[in-house]
Amino acid sequence: SCTTHNPGSWQKEIPEGKITELSFQEIKMEPLIGNPYQIEVVGNTLLIADDIEGKALLLYNMEDSSYLRMLNIGQGPEDVITPLEIEATLKDSTLHVFQRRTSRCRTYDINALSQGLVHMKNEIPLEGADRFTASTDRYVTLGFYEQGIMSTFNDSGKVMECTDLFPDISIDDISLRYKMFQGHLAYNESTGCLMYAPSFASHILFYKQDGENNWIKQGAFRIGNGQLENRMKERDRNAELRNNDIRNCID
Numbered sequence: 244s245c246t247t248h249n250p251g252s253w254q255k256e257i258p259e260g261k262i263t264e265l266s267f268q269e270i271k272m273e274p275l276i277g278n279p280y281q282i283e284v285v286g287n288t289l290l291i292a293d294d295i296e297g298k299a300l301l302l303y304n305m306e307d308s309s310y311l312r313m314l315n316i317g318q319g320p321e322d323v324i325t326p327l328e329i330e331a332t333l334k335d336s337t338l339h340v341f342q343r344r345t346s347r348c349r350t351y352d353i354n355a356l357s358q359g360l361v362h363m364k365n366e367i368p369l370e371g372a373d374r375f376t377a378s379t380d381r382y383v384t385l386g387f388y389e390q391g392i393m394s395t396f397n398d399s400g401k402v403m404e405c406t407d408l409f410p411d412i413s414i415d416d417i418s419l420r421y422k423m424f425q426g427h428l429a430y431n432e433s434t435g436c437l438m439y440a441p442s443f444a445s446h447i448l449f450y451k452q453d454g455e456n457n458w459i460k461q462g463a464f465r466i467g468n469g470q471l472e473n474r475m476k477e478r479d480r481n482a483e484l485r486n487n488d489i490r491n492c493i494d
Contacts, residue, residue: 440492
């Protein structure tokens with residue numbers, strides 16, 4: 244996070260042997276003129292959520308620098324409503340496009356999109372959701388739910404499970420609970436591991452499904468000092484995000 248404070252003791256807990264330094268190479272991309280807010284990589288293709296010329300998705304081929312703009316923004320039957328959250332699943336070459344304002348997720352064949360063909364395969368209602376990730380045959384979401392901020396839906400939009408990520412913190416107001424513990428989800432197709440990365444809370448959480456497809460917590464990785472959780476445990480009914488709350492995870 245952008246902060247001038249000295250590293251706290253919680254940062255010193257990270258073992259040096261598990262830190263990998265990344266190297267970067269710049270790619271000049273002429274069509275990247277907007278404000279892209281999410282990028283997925285499939286082979287040599289970048290799928291970029293954007294809002295340019297009435298289109299919501301940019302497909303960029305890194306091999307020959309060719310590109311396509313796809314998905315009309317609007318109210319029509321094939322149009323989408325921004326902002327979007329996108330995710331590509333490699334096992335079935337599917338792009339999942341989640342419309343956060345309507346809590347509806349559409350699926351597209353990535354190979355067809357690369358050829359300029361826009362025909363959704365399916366549309367799944369994910370009621371109450373604000374963020375999502377696609378697991379093996381289900382969708383896991385963060386949103387406004389009575390039992391906790393995380394729910395699991397099948398590919399027909401039926402709720403299969405609700406998971407309380409913070410069972411030791413009781414907040415009756417579901418809007419307040421989601422605001423304070425909002426974050427991002429990611430799913431690893433090869434390991435079956437689900438990760439919750441909080442925007443302001445203090446731990447990244449890891450889950451796997453048991454034999455009955457229930458999400459079981461496997462571990463946690465500390466990234467914050469716990470001050471937000473402590474405020475919530477004190478049952479501060481007028482709790483708000485404060486100027487000194489650090490945004491720990493962006494993506």
